[in-house]
Amino acid sequence: MSKIILTGDRPTGRLHVGHYVGSLRRRVELQNSGEYDKIYIMIADAQALTDNADNPEKVRQNIVEVALDYLSCGLDPEKSTLFIQSMIPELTELTFYYMNLVTVSRLQRNPTVKSEIQMRNFEASIPVGFFTYPISQAADITAFKATTVPVGEDQMPMLEQCKEIVHKFNTVYGEALVEPEILLPDNKACMRLPGTDGKAKMSKSLNNCIYLADTPEEVKKKVMSMYTDPDHIRIEDPGKLEGNCVFTYLDAFCKTEHFAEFLPEYNNLSELKEHYQRGGLGDVKVKKFLNQVLQAELEPIRQRRKEWEKNIPAVYEILKKGSEEAQKVAAQTLQDVKNAMKINYFDDNNLIKEQVEKYK
Ligand code: ATP
Ligand code: MG
Numbered sequence: 001m002s003k004i005i006l007t008g009d010r011p012t013g014r015l016h017v018g019h020y021v022g023s024l025r026r027r028v029e030l031q032n033s034g035e036y037d038k039i040y041i042m043i044a045d046a047q048a049l050t051d052n053a054d055n056p057e058k059v060r061q062n063i064v065e066v067a068l069d070y071l072s073c074g075l076d077p078e079k080s081t082l083f084i085q086s087m088i089p090e091l092t093e094l095t096f097y098y099m100n101l102v103t104v105s106r107l108q109r110n111p112t113v114k115s116e117i118q119m120r121n122f123e124a125s126i127p128v129g130f131f132t133y134p135i136s137q138a139a140d141i142t143a144f145k146a147t148t149v150p151v152g153e154d155q156m157p158m159l160e161q162c163k164e165i166v167h168k169f170n171t172v173y174g175e176a177l178v179e180p181e182i183l184l185p186d187n188k189a190c191m192r193l194p195g196t197d198g199k200a201k202m203s204k205s206l207n208n209c210i211y212l213a214d215t216p217e218e219v220k221k222k223v224m225s226m227y228t229d230p231d232h233i234r235i236e237d238p239g240k241l242e243g244n245c246v247f248t249y250l251d252a253f254c255k256t257e258h259f260a261e262f263l264p265e266y267n268n269l270s271e272l273k274e275h276y277q278r279g280g281l282g283d284v285k286v287k288k289f290l291n292q293v294l295q296a297e298l299e300p301i302r303q304r305r306k307e308w309e310k311n312i313p314a315v316y317e318i319l320k321k322g323s324e325e326a327q328k329v330a331a332q333t334l335q336d337v338k339n340a341m342k343i344n345y346f347d348d349n350n351l352i353k354e355q356v357e358k359y360k
Helices: 017-033 045-049 056-073 089-101 104-109 111-119 133-143 153-173 216-224 245-253 256-262 269-278 283-309 312-340 349-358
Strands: 004-009 038-043 081-084 148-150 181-183
Touching: 004 017, 004 133, 017 038, 017 056, 017 148, 017 245, 038 056, 038 312, 045 056, 045 133, 056 081, 056 283, 056 312, 081 312, 089 133, 089 153, 089 312, 104 111, 111 133, 111 153, 133 153, 133 312, 153 181, 153 312, 216 283, 245 269, 245 283, 256 269, 256 283, 269 283, 283 312
Parallel strands: 004 038, 004 148, 038 081, 148 181
Antiparallel strands: none
């Protein structure tokens, strides 16, 4: 069986370092590993509209921002198909058929949807499109017969729901869909990177992000004002690592080489952590080190972004070509789905014969 990747992001803002460690960095590695037959990366504008219906301009503006972030992180249009969700009408059609396979109570139990509804203060006024977005996400994944979906931990319930839809579809109509596997980051800190404010998740909607496109000064300012251990007041005090996002970020970004380069008094992160817990290591010193680590990781991304920013028409051209290619693949899957459901009235000679017999 082919190995196929599908993943993507909502164009609700520029991408941040949470996206990077949760999914983007992995995608680039997988792309360059040469182990995958096809890689589809989707800018989920239709999904972004489910909770931004009154602000289509925000979605429209952010499509190119996300594409620039993709290209600057090393996604390569020669190796990966970059496309825009709304350019593939087949995805909507698949969603419509899958809706019949999911109950309202099942959707209400989806923990990610639950917490997102709370976060957006929707309460009783949840847009139907938002409520059903896990179904549309199942359409996105299955349309490309994806076997692997590299995402952050918040997407686990979506993948579960998708697998259930595939299972139900294949049981009721016959095997037409492929069951995908989630690929989570192998480092715990990367599964759900907290915000700079210490909140559980760095998220575009919570305004607690370090963006990939931030300037060196912006990154430094955000790092220096990051949430640490509130009880670590004097340098001599022992510090806590739990909930201390400076250390979570170091877990996500720091490589052993960084110590030789920026902080040679320590050999590795364990030594730094031990010193912090023992007492005698100040937050400012750790933050300065984190800033250097982040700058080292982000600088090449920034440089590549600057190059692509000079050629915006080429970015749109990449998305157009990718969307055309993706549309053909989705159209084939939709045909398979309709054949399995026997929604193929004009292609099925047996159906005509049956009806002729009936009226003889
Ligand atoms: P929004 O607030 O609009 O939902 P978001 O910041 O949550 O935006 P998404 O576009 O929903 O971003 O997520 C895109 C991908 O990035 C998903 O695979 C998701 O799991 C991953 N991701 C998002 N935030 C984080 C994070 N803080 N840590 C790890 N992965 C993340
Ligand atoms: Mg999200």
